[in-house]
Amino acid sequence: MRFRASGPPMTLATFRISGSAGLTTSSNPFSLAPARMHEAEGSGRRAFAVFQALRHPGPLVWILRAHALHRPLPPALPGDVGARLHLLTPRSETDLLWAVEETLRAAPVGLVIAEPLEPLSLTAGRRLQLAAKSGDTTGLMLVKDSHGSPAAETRWTCAPAPLDGRASTGHIWRVTKNKKGTTGTWMVDWDGASAAFDLVSAAGERSEPAAPAR
Amino acid sequence: MGLANARALCPDLVTRPADPEHETRALAGLCRWAGRYAPLVAVDGADGLMADVTGVAHLFGGEEELRADLHARLEQAGLEAQSALAGTGGAAWALARHGGGIIPKGGLSAHLGSLPVAALRLDPATAASLTRVGLARIADLLALPRAALAHRFGPALVRRLDQALGVEPEPVSPAPETPHFGVRMTLPEPIGRQEDVMTGLARLLDRLCAMLALHHSGARRLRLELRRVDRGTAGVEIGLARPMRDPSRIAPLFRRGVDEVDAGFGIDALRLTAPVVEPLAPEQLGGGPMAESGDALADLMSSLGNRLGFDRVLRPLPADSRIPERSFLLAPAARSEPAAGFAQPGPPRPIVIFAPEPAEVSPPPGPGRPPARFRWRRMNLTTHRATGPERIAPEWWIDDPAWRTGIRDYWRIETREGPRLWLFTTPQSGGAWHVQGEFA
Numbered sequence: 001m002r003f004r005a006s007g008p009p010m011t012l013a014t015f016r017i018s019g020s021a022g023l024t025t026s027s028n029p030f031s032l033a034p035a036r037m038h039e040a041e042g043s044g045r046r047a048f049a050v051f052q053a054l055r056h057p058g059p060l061v062w063i064l065r066a067h068a069l070h071r072p073l074p075p076a077l078p079g080d081v082g083a084r085l086h087l088l089t090p091r092s093e094t095d096l097l098w099a100v101e102e103t104l105r106a107a108p109v110g111l112v113i114a115e116p117l118e119p120l121s122l123t124a125g126r127r128l129q130l131a132a133k134s135g136d137t138t139g140l141m142l143v144k145d146s147h148g149s150p151a152a153e154t155r156w157t158c159a160p161a162p163l164d165g166r167a168s169t170g171h172i173w174r175v176t177k178n179k180k181g182t183t184g185t186w187m188v189d190w191d192g193a194s195a196a197f198d199l200v201s202a203a204g205e206r207s208e209p210a211a212p213a214r
Numbered sequence: 215m216g217l218a219n220a221r222a223l224c225p226d227l228v229t230r231p232a233d234p235e236h237e238t239r240a241l242a243g244l245c246r247w248a249g250r251y252a253p254l255v256a257v258d259g260a261d262g263l264m265a266d267v268t269g270v271a272h273l274f275g276g277e278e279e280l281r282a283d284l285h286a287r288l289e290q291a292g293l294e295a296q297s298a299l300a301g302t303g304g305a306a307w308a309l310a311r312h313g314g315g316i317i318p319k320g321g322l323s324a325h326l327g328s329l330p331v332a333a334l335r336l337d338p339a340t341a342a343s344l345t346r347v348g349l350a351r352i353a354d355l356l357a358l359p360r361a362a363l364a365h366r367f368g369p370a371l372v373r374r375l376d377q378a379l380g381v382e383p384e385p386v387s388p389a390p391e392t393p394h395f396g397v398r399m400t401l402p403e404p405i406g407r408q409e410d411v412m413t414g415l416a417r418l419l420d421r422l423c424a425m426l427a428l429h430h431s432g433a434r435r436l437r438l439e440l441r442r443v444d445r446g447t448a449g450v451e452i453g454l455a456r457p458m459r460d461p462s463r464i465a466p467l468f469r470r471g472v473d474e475v476d477a478g479f480g481i482d483a484l485r486l487t488a489p490v491v492e493p494l495a496p497e498q499l500g501g502g503p504m505a506e507s508g509d510a511l512a513d514l515m516s517s518l519g520n521r522l523g524f525d526r527v528l529r530p531l532p533a534d535s536r537i538p539e540r541s542f543l544l545a546p547a548a549r550s551e552p553a554a555g556f557a558q559p560g561p562p563r564p565i566v567i568f569a570p571e572p573a574e575v576s577p578p579p580g581p582g583r584p585p586a587r588f589r590w591r592r593m594n595l596t597t598h599r600a601t602g603p604e605r606i607a608p609e610w611w612i613d614d615p616a617w618r619t620g621i622r623d624y625w626r627i628e629t630r631e632g633p634r635l636w637l638f639t640t641p642q643s644g645g646a647w648h649v650q651g652e653f654a
Contacts, residue, residue, distance in 0.1 A: 043633060046566050047654040059511055069568045073651065074530035074542045075556040076563035082556040086547055087528040088518060095522055106514040108507040160632040162598045169634060169654060192654030
């Protein structure tokens with residue numbers, strides 16, 4: 001939630017009060033740095049976007065091209081994500097980038113999720129970073145593999161993974177690029193219905209093989 | 215007279231169907247024009263105007279001259295009119311329909327006496343029954359006792375008589391004019407720079423928004439017309455995500471349109487109109503952080519809508535259907551309120567949905583069984599865990615081509631390779647397998 005309180009003229013204070021979801025705490029490795037543009041790739045990137053949408057209060061904007069094959073299914077989105085969602089369907093890639101920039105620049109938006117179809121150039125990425133900074137809004141670009149921009153703050157590679165012995169869902173979320181921190185790989189058990197999740201174990205240190213014994 | 219009779223008498227008769235709507239509009243235009251003669255002009259019936267010219271006649275040189283001027287101007291416009299001036303509205307009505315002219319002060323009963331009773335604005339039945347008992351002229355009525363008249367022919371007759379003679383006042387009450395939301399500005403020198411146009415626009419916006427505030431309205435669409443020196447006109451039209459009258463929030467939306475305008479040899483006139491206006495009650499200033507963030511979101515939707523089109527800025531709303539693709543609506547955000555929430559009983563649904571894509575299943579599983587392995591989007595996938603089936607029947611009251619294959623059995627299939635997919639089979643028509651969504 002964001003509050004804007006105006007006192008005497010020329011002094012405008014902006015407070016940022018984070019919910020229980022936590023924004024930049026060391027206990028949660030999946031918090032995105034605020035007011036920056038991030039990227040997610042891989043087949044599980046949309047699940048990662050929904051996971052992040054749960055942790056960003058305020059209006060959500062999901063931008064996809066008009067002729068994209070898929071659409072998010074609002075009744076299936078967890079919590080109040082469906083009610084907070086706005087869907088933009090620009091016709092061209094230029095319009096899409098313009099819409100992302102405009103939405104990032106707007107203060108009231110909680111999280112901007114965009115799915116460009118073409119590779120993001122350094123210029124485009126840099127412009128989005130500046131827009132995110134000026135609007136104090138976080139952006140998450142769902143790009144195809146190796147279509148990302150060098151300007152991204154972090155890049156996540158996300159893939160769904162089967163979990164043995166559980167009627168739940170596993171994800172492998174890997175930070176492959178991080179401008180202000182370290183990279184890492186996490187095996188996450190997230191059921192897609194709430195903001196709560198379990199870290200199974202770091203993928204590299206598992207004692208049992210990923211594939212079930214035959 | 216019927217049309218056939220009229221044609222028999224005059225074979226060359228030209229006829230046109232009556233167009234009351236057009237006539238009403240023309241009369242309203244005439245009513246506005248008649249404002250040059252009197253401060254109060256009202257439309258009277260389908261074919262008349264009633265003007266209160268009290269204290270006006272001397273401006274035209276007298277009542278005779280006023281009437282002459284009126285007739286001259288109407289004749290110039292190709293209209294045939296009949297007019298009368300009198301001390302009361304009733305008397306003027308009567309005389310205008312029976313010859314026209316001017317009734318001097320104090321001569322009401324003398325002038326009206328010779329007119330037929332129908333000139334009193336009576337309904338035809340009363341007029342006919344008056345004539346039947348031998349009361350053909352107004353003078354005949356004046357001589358009779360009022361009580362007996364009212365008793366026999368109803369109070370309306372006496373009232374009309376009083377109105378004609380000025381015993382009962384009858385003020386002219388024109389309908390309130392619908393406000394016109396338009397302002398313009400003519401410049402002494404042509405301008406061509408964007409900043410100049412934006413400055414002019416800001417001045418016009420201030421005036422228009424003050425006018426909107428006065429009428430408790432907000433603009434939904436705004437149109438700026440720029441007239442060039444060579445008489446060409448360029449227009450910039452913007453839409454707003456919700457009714458608004460705040461100049462500082464509206465002006466930036468015009469910037470893109472003004473950028474694209476070709477100024478030619480210069481622009482010498484600006485005109486700003488609000489073609490679509492909606493009621494907007496005055497609001498208390500400083501409605502708190504919620505109102506402020508709502509305003510900012512509306513501004514964002516306006517600027518997005520003006521470039522992408524308002525039908526591409528959407529908001530999902532719940533819909534009452536078990537068919538997955540019809541379980542939500544996408545409504546333009548500018549024209550809808552956010553949903554309270556999506557109730558979601560029943561089995562889980564995929565977060566992403568797409569048009570059904572065929573999955574190659576080999577070997578085909580038995581009836582009521584999920585496939586053990588299948589091929590989708592060039593990926594060979596092996597079933598790890600399957601949940602289902604969930605049977606969804608087509609809605610028979612909607613003929614959807616995609617659902618003509620009958621009922622569908624949906625399975626949530628977790629694969630060993632990772633993807634968790636929503637597959638369905640159509641047992642009523644061959645049992646082909648399709649993928650329709652992806653779970654989180």
